[in-house]
Amino acid sequence: MEVETAIRSRRTHKAFRPLPLPRDQVDQLLELARWAPNHNLTNPWRFRVLGPRALERLKLAAGPESAPKLDRAPTLVVCSCVVSGDPVQDEEDLHATACAAYIVLLAAHGRGLAGYWRTPEVLRTDAGRAAVGLGEGERFVSLIHLGEPVQERPAPARAPAPETATYLD
Numbered sequence: 265m266e267v268e269t270a271i272r273s274r275r276t277h278k279a280f281r282p283l284p285l286p287r288d289q290v291d292q293l294l295e296l297a298r299w300a301p302n303h304n305l306t307n308p309w310r311f312r313v314l315g316p317r318a319l320e321r322l323k324l325a326a327g328p329e330s331a332p333k334l335d336r337a338p339t340l341v342v343c344s345c346v347v348s349g350d351p352v353q354d355e356e357d358l359h360a361t362a363c364a365a366y367i368v369l370l371a372a373h374g375r376g377l378a379g380y381w382r383t384p385e386v387l388r389t390d391a392g393r394a395a396v397g398l399g400e401g402e403r404f405v406s407l408i409h410l411g412e413p414v415q416e417r418p419a420p421a422r423a424p425a426p427e428t429a430t431y432l433d
């Protein structure tokens with residue numbers, strides 16, 4: 265898929281077919297993620313692909329009301345950012361990790377797959393973080409949902425570029 269088409273047509277999907285992505289396909293997406301720009305080449309992103317036991321632990325931590333939402337996608341990847349303690353580096357590393365997460369979504373879309381950047385409350389709790397092995401030295405960024413799409417998604421309205429861009433003299 266041509267890159268501009270991919271950028272415009274990628275959508276957030278909340279419904280997926282049940283088949284998990286094969287491991288080699290996940291590997292390909294995560295290999296692409298490492299090409300994200302990152303200052304000083306800190307490679308700050310970390311990805312954890314959830315297996316069935318990790319998913320059960322996370323659902324337990326989420327509680328009965330929120331747990332069913334964790335079953336929406338057949339493949340879930342926790343994306344986090346390593347924290348160094350240096351405020352400038354941490355800020356830049358967080359941005360770089362967001363770029364890496366976006367690469368995963370864009371590359372999945374380019375392969376005809378569906379994706380969803382989700383930030384569920386459970387991954388802001390100690391129990392949820394422990395369920396997926398997030399230590400104090402990592403900041404949660406995204407629970408990336410991946411799978412085959414069920415349907416096309418309409419594009420939400422976007423602010424026109426001139427509203428968010430200024431040319432300074």
Ligand SMILES: Cc1cc2nc3c(=O)[nH]c(=O)nc-3n(C[C@H](O)[C@H](O)[C@H](O)COP(=O)(O)O)c2cc1C
Pocket residue numbers: 274275276277381382383384417419420
């Ligand atoms: C940092 C970040 C966090 C997000 N967290 C959520 C979320 O928790 N729940 C949700 O429904 N969408 C979440 N989204 C997805 C946005 O809602 C979505 O990108 C937006 O509605 C635009 O739709 P599109 O991705 O189809 O263009 C998140 C996106 C980003 C970048």
